[in-house]
Amino acid sequence: MSSKLEISFNSPQCGWMSIGFEDGVSEFHTTTAHAPHQSALPELMKILALLADAGSPQNEYLLKWNRDPEEFDFRFVRDDGSLLIEIYQYPTDDRDADERELVYAHRGTVEDVTAAFAETFEQLYQDRDTDEFEFNWRQPFPQAEFSAFKSTVNKLK
Numbered sequence: 001m002s003s004k005l006e007i008s009f010n011s012p013q014c015g016w017m018s019i020g021f022e023d024g025v026s027e028f029h030t031t032t033a034h035a036p037h038q039s040a041l042p043e044l045m046k047i048l049a050l051l052a053d054a055g056s057p058q059n060e061y062l063l064k065w066n067r068d069p070e071e072f073d074f075r076f077v078r079d080d081g082s083l084l085i086e087i088y089q090y091p092t093d094d095r096d097a098d099e100r101e102l103v104y105a106h107r108g109t110v111e112d113v114t115a116a117f118a119e120t121f122e123q124l125y126q127d128r129d130t131d132e133f134e135f136n137w138r139q140p141f142p143q144a145e146f147s148a149f150k151s152t153v154n155k156l157k
Contacts, residue, residue, distance in 0.1 A: 005108050005116040009124055011131035015138045021087070021104050028087055028104035033068050034138045040065040042142035044074070045121065045149040051078045052114045052152045071095055083113040111156045118153045121146055 003024030010018045012034070020029040032040070040063060047061040063074040071093050075086040087104040090096065106113070124133070128141045 005106055005113055007116045007120045009120045011124075011127055012133060012137035014136065017137065021085070021106065023106050023108075026104060026106070030072070030089075031067055032065050032072070035066075037064050037066055038139060041137075042145040044117075045142055045145035047076055048114055048117050049145075049149040049152040051076055051083060052110055052149075052156055054110075066093065069093060073100070078110060081109055081111075082107055083110045085113065114153045114156065118150065121149065 005021070005023045007022075008018075008020040015034045016031050017034075018029065018031045021027060043063055047063060050056045050058065051061065059078040061076045063076070065072045065074060069092050071090040073086075073088040073090075073095075075084075075088065077084040077086075084107045085105065086102060088100045089103045090100050092099075108116075125141065125146055127133070134140045
């Protein structure tokens with residue numbers, strides 16, 4: 001199993017946000033755009049809340065996000081108490097499976113992975129006014145999804 005997962009979602013700027021994943025074994029950093037997958041951030045929070053709930057019937061989710069022209073798939077697979085994250089990059093918005101590349105993978109416990117996301121989401125939430133999140137991300141902070149995610153993660157503690 002890998003070292004502790006560290007995730008960063010930096011303050012958005014002009015509709016872009018730099019994100020990073022690092023676990024002591026591998027790392028991945030990129031920028032993501034607020035469009036065309038405008039629901040990517042709230043969907044990510046929903047997916048993680050569902051995966052943190054052991055009673056949730058679905059164990060695998062795929063989240064689409066983009067950098068323009070590159071596209072990303074964030075694949076999450078829960079297997080009992082572990083959670084696998086895979087990030088695939090496509091060179092264009094065609095999403096040709098033959099051209100995709102696995103650019104990051106991490107397997108950890110559900111608790112550790114969701115705690116890493118909780119830490120970075122909490123920082124985004126705390127800085128949302130200072131960083132003018134809504135103006136810079138071109139959409140409001142996903143408050144409802146964040147609250148639901150936070151509530152589910154707190155039950156794991």
